[in-house]
Amino acid sequence: MVGSKKLIVYALIITLALFGLIYSFNAYLNQQREDVVLDRMEEILDEYQEIQALSMMTTTFGSDIACLSLENSLSLLDKTLWDTGLKIDRYREATEQFANDPFYVNQKRKFNRNEVIYLSMITEMQKHCDFNQTVILFFFQKKEECPDCDAQSFVLTDVNKEIDNEIAIFSFDADLDLPSIKTLKEYFAIDRFPCVVVDNMPYCGLKNRQQINEILCSKRPHSICSE
Amino acid sequence: MNFAYSVLVHVVWFLSTYFVVLTLLMLFSKRKQLHQEPQDRALDDTIVSIVVPAYNEEETIADCINSLLAIDFERKRYEIIIVNDGSNDNTSKIAKAFEQKMQVRLLDNMPNKGKAACLNQGIRIAQGNIIACMDADTIVPKDILRKLLPYFADEKVGSVTVSVEVRHVKNFLQRIIQLEYALGLSLFLKLLTFVNCVHVTPGPFSMYRASVLRNIGGFDEKNMTEDLEIAYRIHKAHYHIENCMTTAVKTITPDTMISLYRQRRRWYVGALLTAWKHKDMMLSRKSGMFGFFIPFNFALITLGMIVFFFSVYLGVSNFANALSFYSLIGYDFFNHFNWDFDVLTLNSLLFLGLTGIAGMILVVTCGVRAVRRNSHGILVKYLGYFLLFFIYQAFWLAAYSIVATRRKIQW
Numbered sequence: 199m200v201g202s203k204k205l206i207v208y209a210l211i212i213t214l215a216l217f218g219l220i221y222s223f224n225a226y227l228n229q230q231r232e233d234v235v236l237d238r239m240e241e242i243l244d245e246y247q248e249i250q251a252l253s254m255m256t257t258t259f260g261s262d263i264a265c266l267s268l269e270n271s272l273s274l275l276d277k278t279l280w281d282t283g284l285k286i287d288r289y290r291e292a293t294e295q296f297a298n299d300p301f302y303v304n305q306k307r308k309f310n311r312n313e314v315i316y317l318s319m320i321t322e323m324q325k326h327c328d329f330n331q332t333v334i335l336f337f338f339q340k341k342e343e344c345p346d347c348d349a350q351s352f353v354l355t356d357v358n359k360e361i362d363n364e365i366a367i368f369s370f371d372a373d374l375d376l377p378s379i380k381t382l383k384e385y386f387a388i389d390r391f392p393c394v395v396v397d398n399m400p401y402c403g404l405k406n407r408q409q410i411n412e413i414l415c416s417k418r419p420h421s422i423c424s425e
Numbered sequence: 426m427n428f429a430y431s432v433l434v435h436v437v438w439f440l441s442t443y444f445v446v447l448t449l450l451m452l453f454s455k456r457k458q459l460h461q462e463p464q465d466r467a468l469d470d471t472i473v474s475i476v477v478p479a480y481n482e483e484e485t486i487a488d489c490i491n492s493l494l495a496i497d498f499e500r501k502r503y504e505i506i507i508v509n510d511g512s513n514d515n516t517s518k519i520a521k522a523f524e525q526k527m528q529v530r531l532l533d534n535m536p537n538k539g540k541a542a543c544l545n546q547g548i549r550i551a552q553g554n555i556i557a558c559m560d561a562d563t564i565v566p567k568d569i570l571r572k573l574l575p576y577f578a579d580e581k582v583g584s585v586t587v588s589v590e591v592r593h594v595k596n597f598l599q600r601i602i603q604l605e606y607a608l609g610l611s612l613f614l615k616l617l618t619f620v621n622c623v624h625v626t627p628g629p630f631s632m633y634r635a636s637v638l639r640n641i642g643g644f645d646e647k648n649m650t651e652d653l654e655i656a657y658r659i660h661k662a663h664y665h666i667e668n669c670m671t672t673a674v675k676t677i678t679p680d681t682m683i684s685l686y687r688q689r690r691r692w693y694v695g696a697l698l699t700a701w702k703h704k705d706m707m708l709s710r711k712s713g714m715f716g717f718f719i720p721f722n723f724a725l726i727t728l729g730m731i732v733f734f735f736s737v738y739l740g741v742s743n744f745a746n747a748l749s750f751y752s753l754i755g756y757d758f759f760n761h762f763n764w765d766f767d768v769l770t771l772n773s774l775l776f777l778g779l780t781g782i783a784g785m786i787l788v789v790t791c792g793v794r795a796v797r798r799n800s801h802g803i804l805v806k807y808l809g810y811f812l813l814f815f816i817y818q819a820f821w822l823a824a825y826s827i828v829a830t831r832r833k834i835q836w
Contacts, residue, residue, distance in 0.1 A: 208450060210443065213442045213443040213446050285767075289769060291770075349749065353750075359760070406752075406754070407753055
C-alpha cells in the first residue's frame with residue numbers, strides 16, 4: 199500500500215510533466231507560426247517597396263518601361279497576399295484556444311492596411327498600364343455576425359485557385375474597424391455581409407461559384423467563361 | 426462554446442492520462458504480484474457455502490451445479506444452496522433432481538423476489554464461515570476454492586473476487602467483451618487491490634467472509650446492482666476486497682447489441698444510484714483511497730462522455746458545414762482540396778487527443794500481456810475494444826437520462 203501511494207504521486211508528476219511537454223511543444227509551434235506570419239508580412243512589405251519604386255518609374259520614365267515588370271510583381275503579390283490572409287486565419291484558429299490572440303489581431307490589422315495600400319496602387323497603375331486583371335473586393339465579418347462569410351471565402355478561394363493570374367482578390371475584415379475599410383464600405387454602399395465588389399459594383403449576399411463566374415464573365419472575358 | 430470545449434478536453438485529458446500513467450506504473454512495478462498467490466495456509470476449519478440464485482435458468486443450471494460438484498475440495502466442507510426465484514421453466518425440476526441425490530439444498534421461492542433477496546435467503550441458512558455467491562449461468566474451475574480461500578487468511582479481507590471469462594464465444598461482440606472482461610473484471614480489479622479500491626464484487630462469482638456479510642446486513646434488496654453496492658459497504662466496514670487472477674470462472678454474456686445495452690443500462694444506472702446512496706463516502710478520509718477513487722472514476726466517465734458527445738457534435742457540424750461549402754462549388758472536392766500539409770496548422774487539442782489515443786493503445790497492449798491471455802486478435806484489441814468504448818458513451822448517456830427522469834427499468 200505504501201509503495202502504491204508512491205506510485206500515485208509518481209503518476210501525478212509524470213502526467214504533469216507530459217502536460218508541460220505538450221504545452222512547451224505547442225508554445226514552440228506558436229512561435230514558429232508567429233515567425234512564419236512575420237516573415238510573410240516582411241516579404242509583402244519588400245514587394246510593396248519594389249512596386250512603389252516601379253510606380254515612381256512610370257511617372258518619371260513613362261509607363262512602357264515599368265508596366266511589364268509591375269504586372270508580374272502585382273500578380274506575385276496578389277498570390278502572396280491571398281495565401282498570407284488564409285494562413286493568418288488558419289494559424290489564428292490553431293492558436294486561439296482560450297482567447298483572441300493579440301498577435302494575430304494585430305497582424306490582421308496590418309495585413310488589411312497593406313491590402314488597402316495595394317488596392318490603391320493597383321487602381322492607380324491600371325490608369326497607366328494596360329492591366330487586364332479583374333479586381334475583386336471581399337468584405338466580411340466574424341462568423342457569429344455573418345454565418346455565410348466563411349462560405350463566401352471558400353468560394354473565392356476556389357475561384358482564385360483556378361484563375362489566379364486573371365483576378366486580384368482583396369479581403370477586408372469589417373470587424374477590425376480600420377478607418378480605410380470603413381471608407382471603402384461607405385464608398386461602395388455595403389449594407390450587408392458577405393459582400394463582393396467586382397469592378398466597383400457591389401454584389402452583397404452569398405454567391406456560389408456559378409454566380410461568381412457569371413459576374414466575372416459579365417465584366418470581361420476570363421478563361422472560365424469559355425466553359 | 427469553444428472555450429468550454431477546450432477546458433473540458435484539457436480536464437478529461439489530464440484525468441485519463443493520469444489513469445493511464447498510474448495503470449502502466451502499477452503494471453510494471455507490480456507485475457510479479459499480479460499472479461502471486463497467498464501462502465496456501467491450512468484453513469482447516471473453513472466451511473464454504475455457495476449460494477446460487479436462479480431465475481429461468483433451465484439451460485444453464487445443470488452445468489453450473491455440475492461444475493460446483495466437480496470442485497477439487499473436500500465435498501463435506503462445502504455446501505451448495507440453489508435458490509429458485511419463482512422460475513416458470515424447468516429450473517426447479519432440474520435443481521430438485523440434484524437435491525434428491527443430496528448434492529444440493531434447494532429453496533423454492535414463489536413468487537419471484539429478485540436476486541438480492543434470494544442471495545440473502547441463501548445467506549440466512551448458510552452454514553459456512555465463507556459464503557460464495559454466484560450466477561446460475563456461470564461455471565467454475567475445479568481449483569476455485571483452493572485458489573481463493575487462502576486470501577481469507579488475512580483477517581482484513583472481507584471479500585475475494587476472481588477473473589471472469591466469457592462462456593461460449595460465438596461472435597465478434599463477445600470476443601470484444603472477452604477482452605473487456607480480461608482487462609476490466611480481471612486486471613483492473615487486481616490493480617485496484619493494491620490501493621484498496623475494488624469497487625465491485627462481480628456477480629458471476631465472488632466470495633465473502635460470512636461474518637462480514639451478516640454484519641453489514643447482507644445484500645441490498647432494492648438495488649439492481651447488488652454486487653456493486655455491497656462492495657461500498659464492505660469498504661465502509663473497513664474490510665479489503667482481494668482479487669485472484671490465477672483462475673477464472675466462465676459466464677454467459679450478451680451476444681447482441683440490444684442485450685448488451687440492457688445489461689449495461691442496468692449496470693450503469695445501478696452504479697449511479699449506488700454512488701448517490703453512498704455519497705457520504707466521497708472524498709471522505711474515513712473511506713481511505715476508495716473515497717477518492719469513486720469520485721475520480723465518475724468524473725472521468727461523466728466528463729469523458731460529455732467531451733465525446735461534444736466532439737461528435739462538432740465533428741458532424743463541421744462535416745455538414747464543409748458539405749454545404751462544397752455544394753457552392755458544385756462538389757468539386759478534388760480540385761479544391763488543399764493538399765499542402767502545414768504542420769503549423771495543428772493545435773494543442775490534436776496533440777492531447779493523439780497522446781490520449783496512444784495511452785489507451787499502450788494500456789490495452791500491456792494489459793493483454795499482463796493477463797497472459799493473448800488470444801485476442803488485433804481487430805478485437807485495437808478496433809473492437811475502442812468501438813465498444815464509444816458505444817458505451819451512449820449507454821452512459823442513457824443511464825444518466827434514466828436516473829435524471831427517475832424512470833424504472835427492468836432487470
